[in-house]
Amino acid sequence: MSSVANPRLPDDETVTPAPAPKVAQRPTPxxxxxxxxxxxxxxxxxxxxxxxxxxxxxxxxxxxxxxxxxxxxxxxxxxxxxxxxxxxxxxxxxxxxxxxxxxxxxxxxxxxxxxxVSRMNRVLAVQPEDLTVAVEPGVTREALNRALKSYGLFFPIDPGADASIGGMCATRASGTNAVRYGTMRENVLALDVVTAKGDLIRTGTQARKSSAGYDLTRLFIGSEGTLGVMTKITLRVYPLPEAISAAICSFADIADAVQTVIEIIQLGVPIARVELLDGPSVAMVNRHSKLALIEEPMLLMEFHGSPAGVKEQAETVQEIACAHRGRAFEWAATPEARTRLWTARHHAYFAAVQSRPGCRAIVTDACVPISRLADCLLESKAEADASGIPYFLLGHVGDGNFHFGYLIGPHDAQERATAEGLNQRLVARALSMGGTCTGEHGVGLHKMGFLISEAGAGAIETMRTIKHALDPDNIMNPGKIVAW
The missing domain is CATH 3.30.43.10 (Uridine Diphospho-n-acetylenolpyruvylglucosamine Reductase, domain 2)
Structure with a gap:
């Protein structure tokens, strides 16, 4: 396992808290x-x-x-x-x-x-033969999957929250299934978008590929409402798996859990989901969801395919986990048990927030090459432990994405400064390892400074040029991603 020097802020550099951006409000006539x-x-x-x-x-x-x-x-x-x-x-x-x-x-x-746009919540057209669906932006992912179920289809992108499809496109969301099915970037075929002038344009088609002109669909995916407003979205969908199996496995330490994931990916096992929770996070989930999971680093995994294929995948993964001191390998044998486990995982954020009543969470979203994941997690965890601030750690570790959530008093300036410092050092560490400041949450306000460090001045200026060209009066969600 490789390592690098732990990046630190200069001793004289102050960490700027993030209570509110200092931008002038424009009056509404x-x-x-x-x-x-x-x-x-x-x-x-x-x-x-x-x-x-x-x-x-x-x-x-x-x-x-x-x-x-x-x-x-x-x-x-x-x-x-x-x-x-x-x-x-x-x-x-x-x-x-x-x-x-x-x-x-x-x-x-x-x-x-x-x-x-929450009232724009219609599923407009399902094309089972083409494995596509067209929706309005206010449709939520859970509502979409309820509508698709009768066709034997599902939409796999699962960020945890019951987010709207429009919001998921705007932030280029991914989540627990990304290791197998990709992110919103790979699963959006076409968009209808209202531009800053009020014109309605169409990007993409229902065809699976095209080399016709600039890829405007990918330009708007992840643009966070700064270039236009999506009004119709055409998505790839997938057949519901014939068989689904879920399992949990505990480990003595995080490094063993991560090395297990690395070998699973490197061997080409088509695992659908693989999530990491550290011991304290498992304890928070236990209290919130009334579970009795072993309060140690844990992998929560899911396998999709035919019964024989799922069985083979699971057996291979179990062998790999055992080789890295994995223990207490348990199966969620019924759909109800599987749903209960994943519901608990999706509620982990709320479990953490409830563990410190009245707190706010500063949530990180770094993503690194999987070969550097254990280094980044262990160094960041050591810093968080030393800070004394309560935190949780979750990870979509199959694609190197993870989240620390620092739980701070909403009016405690010192805790906020400490948490922002932890976040800043974590991002610096991830960037030094070839990673990114945000794997799925987007830039918004909070990561604008990090984006400059990650992308560089030339790329930022290119983004700003696009913004100026498409939104010359800076009316589309101004103050996000890049400064005007």
Missing amino acids: PELSRALAARFGAAFSTAPALREQHGRDESAYTHVPPPAAVVFAESAEDVADAVRLCAQHKTPIIPFGVGSSLEGHLLAVEGGVSLD
Whole structure:
């Protein structure tokens, strides 16, 4: 196992907490409010409670003023009209799905209008023969899979939260199934997008491949609402596996668990999911979900395929785990047991937050080459232990992605500074190992500085050039990804 010098901040460098970005709020002209009210009627609101709801996400940012107004869109025409009106008055517009993002994506840092697309929640067309589905952006992943089940199909991207498909596209989400099925980038075929001018454009087709022109679909995937608003999304879907099997395995230490995963991937075992929880995180899950899992580093795995194929995969993985001191290998023999395990995993974030009532979580999202994963985890864990701040550790370790969540008092400036310092050193470590500051959460506000370090000045300037070209008045979710 290789190692590198532990990157540190210079002794004289101060860590900047992240209570609120210092960006000037743009006023929302009264004539814009009157025009939106005339166009949208009851679907337009300036009620304080609705504005507050649309001015918060799951990030640790506080004290950011809410948007000046909220518009609920129910069609592509609604989206286009709302954007056109905001464009006429050069007023920011921020797309909103379900509010589950973690990096401040939804915050109205420059004021403006929140455009809620949650009512655009129709599954428009299922094409079982082509293994595609077209949806509106407000459809959530759980609702989509309920609609697909009767066709014997499913959509595999699973970020944990019941996020909207539009939000998942905007942040280039992935999650627990990414090791086998990829991320949103690989599973979106086409988009309908309203541009900053209010024009509706189409990117991509239902065909599985194309070499026609610039790949605009991939440009908008991961753009976090800074280039346009998605109104229709065409996705790849997959046949429901004939057989599914899940298992858990405990380890004496994290290094053994990670080495097990590395060998699974290197041997080409087509494992569908492989998640890592450290011992304290398992303990939090036990208390929250009333389970009795061994409170040691644990891998939670799932296998998809034919009965014979699943059996072969599982036996191979069990042999590898045993060779690395894996123990207490247990099977979730029924769908109910499997669902209970994965539900507990998906609730791990809430289990952690509830372990320290009233806290906020600063969540990291680094991703490194899998060969460097154990080094990055162990060095970062040692720093977190030394800090004294409670934390949790989860990882989609099959693709080298992991999350530390530092649990801080919401009004404790020292804890926030310590957590931000831990995060900054973790990202520096990941970048030094050939990794990225964000594997799936996106940049938003919180990782803008990290993106500069990762991508470099030339790439950032290229991104800014694209932003200026497509959104010359900087109305599309301004203040995110790259500074204007």
